[in-house]
Amino acid sequence: MEESMEPDEHLEVDPSDIASDNNNDNNGLEVNSEPTNNSSILEANLEEGSAENQQDNASYISKSKVSLPLSKVKSIIKSDPDVAMTGSEAVYLMTKMTEMFIGHIANKAHYYTKLGKRKTVQDRDIIACVTNNDELAFLEGILETEAK
Secondary structure, three states: OOOOOOOOOOOOOOOOOOOOOOOOOOOOOOOOOOOOOOHHHHHHHOOOHHHHHHHHHHHHHHOOOOOOOOHHHHHHHHOOOOOOOOOHHHHHHHHHHHHHHHHHHHHHHHHHHHHHHOOOOOOOHHHHHHHHHHHHHHHOOOOOOOOO
C-alpha cells in the first residue's frame, strides 16, 4: 500500500540509506567504463518502432474525446506564420492542454464565486483569480481590470 502525500509534504530521506557512488561493488559484474557508439543501434530501434508507435498514437487520439473542436485549434496554431505544418498529435495535445487550462481557471474562479456567496461565476471572479494567483500573472494585461 502506498501512502499518498499532501502537496506540501516532503519526503525525508536518511543519507545512510542511499548507496554512495564510491561503492565499487558491482555484484560480480564486469563494468565497461569505455564509451561505446550505440547510436546506430538506437537509430535502428527507433526506425523499427516508429511506424508502430505512430499507429498506436493515432488510434489513441481517435479514441480520446475532447470538448474543443480540433479544427479550430489547428487553425489557431496555423495562424502563426512560424508554423509550417502541424501533426495530429500536436493539435490533440494543444487542445487537451487548452481544456485543462480553461478548467483550471474555471475552478479558481468558482472559488472566488463561492467566496462572494454567489452561484454564478462573473467576470470579476475571473479577474480576481488572475490578480490573486501568481501563476496566472501573464493574463493581467489581457483582461479588463474593472468588472461591470
